[in-house]
Amino acid sequence: MSDIHPLDQLVAACHWIGAKGWAPATGGNMSVRQDAQICLLSESGKDKGTLTRDDFIQVDIATGQALSGRKPSAETGLHTLIYRLFPEAGAVLHTHTVNATVLSRVEQGAALLLHGYEMQKTLTGQHNHLDTVAIPVFDNSQDIPALASEIEDYAARFPLRYGFLLRGHGLTCWGRDVSEARRQLEGLEFLFECERQRRLLENA
Numbered sequence: 001m002s003d004i005h006p007l008d009q010l011v012a013a014c015h016w017i018g019a020k021g022w023a024p025a026t027g028g029n030m031s032v033r034q035d036a037q038i039c040l041l042s043e044s045g046k047d048k049g050t051l052t053r054d055d056f057i058q059v060d061i062a063t064g065q066a067l068s069g070r071k072p073s074a075e076t077g078l079h080t081l082i083y084r085l086f087p088e089a090g091a092v093l094h095t096h097t098v099n100a101t102v103l104s105r106v107e108q109g110a111a112l113l114l115h116g117y118e119m120q121k122t123l124t125g126q127h128n129h130l131d132t133v134a135i136p137v138f139d140n141s142q143d144i145p146a147l148a149s150e151i152e153d154y155a156a157r158f159p160l161r162y163g164f165l166l167r168g169h170g171l172t173c174w175g176r177d178v179s180e181a182r183r184q185l186e187g188l189e190f191l192f193e194c195e196r197q198r199r200l201l202e203n204a
């Protein structure tokens, strides 16, 4: 367990995500759980690759309301949903990568299926490239409460283990701590790149 404060770990993760180009033009949002009731969410509209500790806002997980007058992410409701669904979730990362944005539009089905990749084993609980990893894809919406409700309904019927894609928008993933969330993000992004290339080459 790291002796670096979780918020400082999250700030470092934001800089890493920014350096990767995975949160362009203020896209993306990140959070860390403070306790069972409160999470710390990135402030809306900021460049996520240059955030500091002061750019995170306390939000009530049960209500989605900020404890101060500042505006947390437009997608706060998706972060608080994850923290309510998964008490073990300690950090949530949302990114706007080209791979996630394009693949989620090319995939017309309800989930992006990943199969046959050794790097599936980077995902928590995955031990075999022969397994199929399903990443659900939801149509994008500006109505975050409605989108959160749709995702909650899905999670009541199907496993929601690694993250979900918003069509033409990006990826939201999570972990028990910042380190695991970073690994899930990096693993999924690698797999998305492989799958995008595979589909391009197979259709060439």
Ligand SMILES: CSC[C@@H](O)[C@@H](O)C(=O)COP(=O)(O)O
Pocket (backbone or CB within 6 Å): 025, 026, 027, 028, 029, 042, 043, 044, 045, 046, 072, 073, 074, 075, 094, 096
């Ligand atoms: C640059 S617009 C993108 C936003 O609408 C949203 O999708 C996003 O990821 C960032 O919103 P934010 O409110 O800054 O957390």
Ligand SMILES: [Zn+2]
Pocket (backbone or CB within 6 Å): 027, 028, 029, 075, 094, 095, 096, 169, 170
């Ligand atoms: Zn977004």
